[in-house]
Amino acid sequence: MISLTILMVAVAYLFGSLSSAVLISRVFLLPDPRTAGSKNPGATNVYRLGGRVPALLVLVMDILKGTIPVYGSYFLNIEPLLLGLIAIAACLGHIFPLYFGFKGGKAVATAFGAMLPIGLDLAGLLIVSWVLVVFITGYSSLGALVAVSLAPLFTWLVKPLYTIPVAMLSILIIIRHKDNIVRLLSGSESKVWDKGSIKE
Template identity: 75%
Template structure:
């Protein structure tokens, strides 16, 4: 990778390290999502702890953490493969945030944001995949796993040159959900509307 690409990888990680769930929860005087509910500092846990408004703010901010670095790098003319590493760096920042003792979330919203530069068709297909899954089965984690697993397939038909970077990003997100996969298999995963449950 070029020096510019490496610089943007570092920038993406630092941007991703800003834990919006923790900051927004603090602003709304909610419990720290790292130590309450599921213990996952993400929009779903904030939804359970504080309701729709703070959860929506967390979701939007987490999406932007992926979109801003990748879009910026895209306009700099950085290659698709390097964009993939930049997207992964943003997600790793969210998962292992430098400023918050490396205790972060699952990276789904940030990964979604990182894929947005590929275009609205991919974004629409990902949202639809997640929404249909959650509507049928009620599991946010399952929706995320299915959506990111389908992302490389969708990308192949939309902009095939980005298939490998998207596949790399998808593999990271699925790996991050390995505990959720185990709970889903055992029938122990909580549904998105189960405020009293503590896993996610």
């Protein structure tokens, strides 16, 4: 089981290292999201640079980067705590992509994808939390922070067995958003619809 887990951790990291934002931007002839806009290679920045279609494709691909290795590991009967490590590996691949100079995004969509196998009820709660916060405030980062902060609680209500793995994942995403937290507190964070000189 240990050797299988190590293999799946490696697979998850390599899967996560596929930078959807960079690849989709190249297909649509958009600026490199690592050097344009907020310089964050994620769906929100691609939306600002190229609109809904490329952003949606990035979002779907980033979600699948988390879902496929975790779901595959689940069917291999890897225990929940180790599934958490595999999910973290997928997110670390997104944050520090091997194929793209270790310069990646915030891994919110990949983390969501990693939680998706737990159930559609959890997914629904996370989506509603994010949408409500973004609709009210306009801050995608705040929506992500609220959703991942509530994720362990939602998981405990839905499938308590996975609470600790989800909490591990949530901590990683919150740490990754440290700069956003500083900007939110100072009132300098960019909103979803902002253009021009922005930070994310």
